[in-house]
Amino acid sequence: MRHWQHLDSRLAPYGETRNHDRACVAMRQDKPPAVRTRSPGLSVAILNLDKPELIVPLARALVAAAEGFEARGLGLQILIGDTGSRDAAVRAFYDEAADRVEVIRDLRYQFSRCNNVLFFEHARHDTVLFLNNDVVLREGVAPLFAMLEALAATPEAGIAGLVMQFADATTLQHGGIDFFRDGAFQGLPHHPDAGTRRALDFFPPVSSVPAVTGACLMIRSSLFEAIGGFEEGYEAECQDVDLCLKARRTGLSTLLIQAGTVLHLENATRPKGEENWADRRLFMRRWSAFVEAML
Amino acid sequence: MTILFTTQRMMRGFGVSVVVAELARHIARRGHRIAVGCLERDDSFPGIDIRIVPPTVHGVAKLAEEVDATVVAAHTSPFLELLPDLPSPYIRVAWEHGDPTPELFQADGELRRIIADHKRHAVYPAVDAVIAISHFIAHDIGWPDAIVLPNGCNHVEDRGPKPQCLENQGAPLRVGTLMRLGAGEAHYKGGGLFLGLARLARAEGLDLRFTVMGRGAAEDAAAFQAEGLETHLNASDAARADFLRGLDVFVSSSLWEGCNLPLIEAQALGTPAMAFDTGAHPEATPLIFADAPAMLAQLRAYAADRTLVRDHGARAYRFVRTAMRWEDTADRFLALPLKRQEFHRPANAKPRTHAGLSYRLLRAIWQGCWRILPASFTPLRYRLAGHVAWLAHSLRANGARGTLIALRHRWRS
Numbered sequence: 001m002r003h004w005q006h007l008d009s010r011l012a013p014y015g016e017t018r019n020h021d022r023a024c025v026a027m028r029q030d031k032p033p034a035v036r037t038r039s040p041g042l043s044v045a046i047l048n049l050d051k052p053e054l055i056v057p058l059a060r061a062l063v064a065a066a067e068g069f070e071a072r073g074l075g076l077q078i079l080i081g082d083t084g085s086r087d088a089a090v091r092a093f094y095d096e097a098a099d100r101v102e103v104i105r106d107l108r109y110q111f112s113r114c115n116n117v118l119f120f121e122h123a124r125h126d127t128v129l130f131l132n133n134d135v136v137l138r139e140g141v142a143p144l145f146a147m148l149e150a151l152a153a154t155p156e157a158g159i160a161g162l163v164m165q166f167a168d169a170t171t172l173q174h175g176g177i178d179f180f181r182d183g184a185f186q187g188l189p190h191h192p193d194a195g196t197r198r199a200l201d202f203f204p205p206v207s208s209v210p211a212v213t214g215a216c217l218m219i220r221s222s223l224f225e226a227i228g229g230f231e232e233g234y235e236a237e238c239q240d241v242d243l244c245l246k247a248r249r250t251g252l253s254t255l256l257i258q259a260g261t262v263l264h265l266e267n268a269t270r271p272k273g274e275e276n277w278a279d280r281r282l283f284m285r286r287w288s289a290f291v292e293a294m295l
Numbered sequence: 296m297t298i299l300f301t302t303q304r305m306m307r308g309f310g311v312s313v314v315v316a317e318l319a320r321h322i323a324r325r326g327h328r329i330a331v332g333c334l335e336r337d338d339s340f341p342g343i344d345i346r347i348v349p350p351t352v353h354g355v356a357k358l359a360e361e362v363d364a365t366v367v368a369a370h371t372s373p374f375l376e377l378l379p380d381l382p383s384p385y386i387r388v389a390w391e392h393g394d395p396t397p398e399l400f401q402a403d404g405e406l407r408r409i410i411a412d413h414k415r416h417a418v419y420p421a422v423d424a425v426i427a428i429s430h431f432i433a434h435d436i437g438w439p440d441a442i443v444l445p446n447g448c449n450h451v452e453d454r455g456p457k458p459q460c461l462e463n464q465g466a467p468l469r470v471g472t473l474m475r476l477g478a479g480e481a482h483y484k485g486g487g488l489f490l491g492l493a494r495l496a497r498a499e500g501l502d503l504r505f506t507v508m509g510r511g512a513a514e515d516a517a518a519f520q521a522e523g524l525e526t527h528l529n530a531s532d533a534a535r536a537d538f539l540r541g542l543d544v545f546v547s548s549s550l551w552e553g554c555n556l557p558l559i560e561a562q563a564l565g566t567p568a569m570a571f572d573t574g575a576h577p578e579a580t581p582l583i584f585a586d587a588p589a590m591l592a593q594l595r596a597y598a599a600d601r602t603l604v605r606d607h608g609a610r611a612y613r614f615v616r617t618a619m620r621w622e623d624t625a626d627r628f629l630a631l632p633l634k635r636q637e638f639h640r641p642a643n644a645k646p647r648t649h650a651g652l653s654y655r656l657l658r659a660i661w662q663g664c665w666r667i668l669p670a671s672f673t674p675l676r677y678r679l680a681g682h683v684a685w686l687a688h689s690l691r692a693n694g695a696r697g698t699l700i701a702l703r704h705r706w707r708s
Contacts, residue, residue, distance in 0.1 A: 004430050004578070005443070013577055014434040020398040023550040026571035027488065028586050227592050231585065246589075249582070250596035251603045285577040286585070293581040293614035294607065 003292075008184040013288070015281040025233065032228070033120040038221050041075025041125035042148065045118040046133050048080050049109065052089035054133045054265075055080070059093070063100045065141040072145075075125050078102065079118045083109040111214070112230035112239045119224060127151065128224060132215040134265040135164070146259035147218045150206045158223040158252030159244055161212025163203050164264040172198040173264045174216075176209030176256040177241055179291045187288030188280060189241045203258035210295055212254055214240030215264050223247055236276040238283040245287055249294070296629075297328040299364035300390075301348065301355060301374035305331060307339040307532075308475065308510040310556045311370055311392050314428070316340045317450045321625035330362040332374075352380045359385055366633060368426075375414060379421035386633045387422040389414075391441065393432040393553035399483040411436070423636050426628070431575035432553045444628055445578070446554045447621030448563040452536060456609035457565040459602065467504040468598045470496075471542040473535070473557040474549065476511030476528075485548030485571075490522055492548065492587045492594075499591070501598055508538050540564040543604050544597055546590065547576070555579050562615040567607035569593060581614055582607065 004013065044062055048055045062078050069076040078101045085091060094103045104122060107114045115130055127148060137143060147160040164174040175198065177189050189211060214230075217240055227246040230239045244254045300319060305312045319329045320343065332348030332355060348358045350373040359367050359381075368388035369375045378387040394411055397404040419425045419438045427433035427441035474484045481487070493505040506525040507516070516526040527538060539545060545561035545568040552558070552574035559579055561568040569590055570576035572583050584590045597604045 012430075012434075014431055019396045019431075019435060019551055019573060022571075022573045023396065023399065023483075026485075026548075026550060026573050026586050029491075030586075030588070032588050226595065228589055233585065246592075249593060251600050285572055286583050289577060289581040289583070289614070293610050 003182070003186045004288075006184060007186065007284075010277045011185065011188065011280055011284055013281050013284040015278065017281070033225075035225060036124070038124055038126045039075055040073065041069060041077065041127070042144065042218075043077040043079060043119070043123035043125040043128045043221070044131055045079045045081065045115055045123065045128060046131050047083060047107070047109070047111070047114050047118075048085065048090070048133045049083045050085045050087040050090055051133055052087055052093065055090060056093050058131075058133060058135065058137070059097060059101055061137050061141060063097065065144070066100070068141065068145070074148075077123065077125055079104065079122050081107045081114045081118045083107045083114065110232070110235065112232040112234055115214075116229040116232065119221070119229060123221065126221050127218060128221050129216070129218045130214055132264065135216050136263040136265065138169070138261040138263055143257065143259035143262050144218075146205070146257050147255075150255050150257050151218065151220065154206075154253075154255060156251070156253055157208070157255045158220050158247040158250075159212065159254040160218045160257055161209075161254065162216050162262050163200060163256060163258040164213075164216065164262045165200075167263055167265055169261055169263060170197055172196055173266055174213050175203060176207070177211040177213065177244075179210065179295070187284055187291050189238065189283070200258055200261070203256065205258055207256050207258075208253050209256040210248070210254065210291075211241040211244035212256060213264075214243070215266070216262070217243070219243070219247070223250075223252060226250070233282055234276075234279045236274065236279055238276075238279045242283060242286065245290060249290065296366065297330070297362055297364045298322060298366045298368060299330050299332060299355075299359050299362055300368050300370060301332045301377075302370040303334050303372065303374070305333045305336040305340055305343075305345050307337060308529075310554065312340065313450065313556060314392070314446055314554075315370055316343055317447060317621045318625060318628070319343045321621045322629065324622075325625060325629060327629070328362065330358070330364070332358050350374060350377065352377050352382075356382055356385070372410065372414075375418055379418060384635060386424075386635050388424045388426060388633065389418055389422045390426045390428075391432055391436050391438075391553075392428050393435055393551075395480075395483045395551040396435075399550055401482075424631060424633055428554050429575035429578050431578060435553075442631065444624050445619055446556065446559070447624055448559045448615045448619040449621055451560045451563045453616070454540060454564060456612045457540075457605055459605050467502045468594065468601075468604070469504050469506065469541065469543045470546055470594060471506040471508065471538065471544075472546050472548065473508045473539065473561075474547075476507075476509040476515035478515065481515075483550050485550050486518070488548035488550075488571075488587060489546065490518065490524075492546065492590055493522060493524060495587060495591050496594065499595075501591075501595060503594060503598060506538075506542070508535065536560075536564060539566055542566050543601075544569060544594065546570070548587075549574065549576075552576065552579075559615050559619060562608075562611040563619075565608045565612045567597075567604060567611045579615075581611060 066076045080101055080103045082103055082105045119128055143162050151157055151160050166173045172193055175193055178192050180186050180188050180190060231242045300315050302311055302315050315331055319331060322329045330344040332346055336345050348354050355377055366386045367381055368390045369378050370390045375389050378389055381387050397407040415437045425438050425441040426444050428446055430443050433439055433441040433443055472489050496503045507519045508527040508530055510529055516528055519526050539561040545566050547555055547558045547570040550573045554575055558568045558570055567582060568580045569582040570580050572585055577583055
């Protein structure tokens with residue numbers, strides 16, 4: 001891996017790791033979860049901690065979409081993984097919506113682990129959408145149907161994501177994820193053109209990208225099961241890209257869907273500027289050679 | 296320039312021997328003279344000047360003088376440990392292939408740790424260059440300033456990537472591994488994990504055929520045969536290449552590797568090669584997996600889509616063939632600005648070669664262990680060498696009285 005000579009020192013793939021700890025991961029004997037029969041439809045998994053101004057309108061928009069799903073012969077399941085909300089408005093909403101929204105409480109926040117719990121223990125449909133609570137479906141749930149339709153029409157794809165903008169609805173927040181191909185961060189994922197003014201029609205309705213953000217990531221349930229869900233070794237970042245690459249490694253691509261205005265307030269629920277270099281080093285070990293050789 | 300390589304053995308079945316031989320050949324092609332000194336050898340490496348040398352400073356210096364060497368590069372113990380005491384004018388290079396993680400050995404892990412610590416404290420700071428065969432080894436030996444010179448893969452015949460054709464369509468996916476099968480290394484080589492992978496696949500009803508090639512005795516292969524795996528023991532180099540080429544997928548289940556030559560060789564022969572995120576594997580293959588279930592998911596995908604297998608094999612072939620060439624390793628070694636360094640000592644310090652009587656006595660005992668005990672006593676050699684290395688290191692660092700105190704603490708604990 002000649003390019004490792006030139007990597008930023010924070011990305012040195014072996015970092016503070018010990019081989020024995022890596023060997024222990026390899027030796028783990030976790031039993032794979034039992035395969036469940038899943039019915040046609042969409043299970044939406046959202047992690048939440050307080051933030052009534054985000055979760056309540058989002059959940060209500062999804063609940064309102066249930067009829068549209070039913071009209072298409074699809075089920076809709078809304079799962080909220082709560083990581084310790086104390087806000088009264090949020091708890092009141094949970095109680096109010098108890099017949100339409102399943103709330104799994106008292107999860108200890110860790111993106112991968114919590115989403116894996118929601119999926120493996122609760123999801124019952126053949127497609128799952130992992131959705132951040134700070135995603136705003138400005139024009140309703142039509143983008144979700146667009147994602148479902150794109151996946152249905154593209155059997156060689158396994159994952160779909162959305163073009164998203166920041167709160168001003170003109171600055172690009174997410175247009176797919178790519179990798180630095182040279183320089184001190186070669187192999188590390190990044191969001192091309194994020195922060196630039198990009199008209200939505202710059203993006204075709206459906207395109208293929210190396211990866212999409214886990215803030216809004218739709219995946220076939222059978223694929224998510226087959227590739228073992230999100231890798232729980234990542235504490236804070238890169239787990240979404242890891243998932244997309246695992247899918248790609250099995251021959252299934254990732255789609256980027258442009259379906260109107262979808263906002264991602266980004267870091268509304270996570271401290272700004274938080275970077276996890278241990279996660280990035282783990283990603284580099286697992287994937288930098290794959291990115292170099294296979295993409 | 297004449298270079299003297301020293302290594303424990305030059306014998307078939309040992310990756311370090313292959314590395315030393317390939318480096319020797321490519322350095323010789325560049326017009327330099329190269330000789331190899333070792334403790335034991337067979338006839339697997341014709342055309343290379345290989346000589347038996349005792350593991351002593353005097354023995355190595357004598358051989359270096361005979362071949363008129365300017366550079367002495369040690370690839371393994373016990374020769375690494377002799378480097379600091381080699382007299383002028385030899386340039387001393389520690390060429391590290393690494394040592395398996397001590398925690399992976401129940402019987403002698405502590406001794407292995409002692410040997411590694413000794414090198415870190417007493418060898419690397421006192422030689423003229425430290426070379427590591429991978430970024431992982433530079434990290435693992437605790438010498439991040441080591442110069443990384445990766446091994447090559449083009450000692451393996453280039454048969455090109457495998458054609459996208461119809462052979463084996465419909466047949467079970469052939470999944471194989473190549474490892475030393477002896478009991479002493481079985482745990483870290485991951486034989487049990489490979490068996491576990493085969494069991495998982497069978498439990499799921501996947502149409503996979505698992506096969507093992509390795510060096511060892513018939514009883515070493517028994518566990519694999521009992522599980523219904525095909526085994527091939529002590530094959531020739533040609534049979535080994537045919538085996539790697541004939542697989543659909545190569546799997547390494549090793550928990551530590553400084554490089555993993557079989558993994559690289561399989562790819563050089565057009566076979567995609569999977570490995571765990573252990574050792575130097577992230578540098579050696581694009582197909583890295585956290586654990587056995589993750590590997591199984593990939594094998595499942597390969598079994599369902601042979602085009603994917605071929606595509607990955609072709610890409611893996613290009614990955615290793617473009618980046619891992621012995622001529623590049625040799626060129627980069629020859630371009631190193633090697634020169635002998637005289638390490639600063641206080642004016643009244645005794646020169647290292649005139650260390651105290653107790654240290655010299657112990658060093659003589661240690662070197663004698665290597666000379667007297669036959670090769671089959673290698674585990675005992677390491678055990679004795681580890682104890683002696685600890686004593687020698689302690690005497691040098693703490694003196695006789697400090698060593699006695701340290702010994703009392705060790706016995707009590």
